[in-house]
Amino acid sequence: MASRRAAGRIVRGLGYTSAAAAVGGGVLYLSYRPRDIPGSEAAAVPPPTYGEGGIFRPPSFPNVKTRAEQIVDLKRSSGTVSGAAEKAKSGITGLLKGDANDVQERNQGGKDEPYDLLVIGGGATGTGIALDAATRGLRVAMVDRDDFASGTSSKSTKLVHGGVRYLEKAVFELDYNQYKLVKEALRERRYFLDTAPHLSSWLPIMIPVDKWWKAPYFWAGTKAYDFLAGSENIESSYFLTKSKALDAFPMLKKSGLVGALVYYGM
Template structure:
């Protein structure tokens, strides 16, 4: 196996995904042959693009909407082994995931992935403490974990000191353990930018609308620029379908018979202010169906999740009043001061792509992944979990080898830091110096370092005195972050910035509506929008938020979906379903 990380061969050093790079990418898609074309800009697709590019292959990645616009921006935002999978005796999956967690914390993405503690409240005397301790001992030792502390046992008094928000009768003691967390959308986008840095052509708002064939083999895809309606054909030795819950749809469009089916399981989370739950640690709670997390998230808590079948609009899964009531009921069963609907700042719903057929209950479906060569020139991958994306990507590229000319080099992504990782720790030590240089408070610089790592210099190079000011209605973020999202991170719409490049849409009770105009005006300066376009972007975003709010008071999935699906799509030339 190669021992060094490769140098960039990209015409976009630093993995910049800006307007000029977008135009150049379209020309390259039309003109160049590729070894691998990846469909889907979620974490698995971006991981496949990075894996293939760092093996020396010619790679293109296309995404119909925005990078991470589906499942990969709507997870629990954890890099974790999955305690409940231990109970299901899936030791291999847990070990693999914990190894990936360690790699992320230490080598691949220390700027983006951070340790996070959880308290497991004990409810039963006698058997529960040793039973849980044994599971956590495995959890602490499997996968070579060394970057987080081991379990710590607490009396009831000790647990209540750690989490004063708990009712005294909700526990008889507790055990604290550690996992890791990341902003999933930012991490996915950074994987995509790293792939671009190593030569991959990465282009969002580029939808696959058909497949090309030579005799019995898939030889490429027809794509549409959903911003302009332009179409072109992209030639490839092999196409890799990484579309998650859209896997079956894409396989039908290719004319190939799938080797597995994917079921969509809806997971809903709510976001509340940090002061609504007084605690120094997150919580993990057993429920009748699965587990519920209370996850620290900056000045907030993320509480979730649900786990129910979803058979409606795959692009816009809708949370219902029933989903939200379920989460509140579960968490309120242990809180001394119950949460109410008025405490909720944000709500988001995502779809897990689970392999169908193993169980009628989505909460019991395996999180293992499957890879298949569904036709000559076409590979599909589905299932799995966010934490193991890198392993999934390597397996998908391995499966593509039969359709690639020449010998395929081994995967080396376990040795390839993401953009922003190199130099991050030194910059953390220099945060005060950086703050003084740019006239910022040190906490602002630390915020930037945990979002951009050593790319912080590229962000701040864009800064004017005006752009170093906070967003008026979302002061956790600076205006320069909005400009950088459009200039370098591939953001094409206000929605992309408010929901994924930042998390304003879930962190503020106004869901981003109150700062949509200011964000649009900053983006206009980068992307050349006129006033009509600014007004279009604002109106579209406001309509989206209104539809989401309305769906969240509906009693069931059908009613919520009908409301959410009524909001206009900002990408005007999308076709659905893929045909």
């Protein structure tokens, strides 16, 4: 009887301790949970859908500002907007509403015609910005030290995000900005796949493991990455044995190889 009572007291003590730990953990999470994480809001452009009978419904894009409105916004962002700028806006708007030939002649412009936007660097980001601005009607100039896409853009993995290393920095350096970057990129990754499936696709990334202690370390990291993605995760990460890893990549160095971890980026 005494032993049963002692066991009961131990069980109750463990139960009380677990309940207190759960309540304390919940309070700490509510107090210190991340807030205002970029990318946590809904997509600005919802993904396309299919109606009854397989009818394709394209996404509804927001209205694009006119060139005159874009110019005023650019001046306002630099702190130079004034009554003269507003007057220029009305003049440009009147020109844009005028004869199409006049608009074409102005867009071609002369050597003295100022550019609305200067993009420095002709890589993936710079050319994307220039293309977006040009399609909105702005006059755009782009310069690059060498040839376009000759630097990082020509040698990159073309990944939108594969950021396990950012998550590692967030954990070991207690860097909240790195954590926000991972959360934002995971949300943007899903936006890409939903709204532009013809331009993006998920990609399995294999991490070779050459020491046994790295297997649980990488496994924990990739699983944490999956956990942060939540419902927007692409596929769950998994472990490959040495033989399976060599089947996938026969040129891997065999000596010391323990296996590999596979996670998904885009």
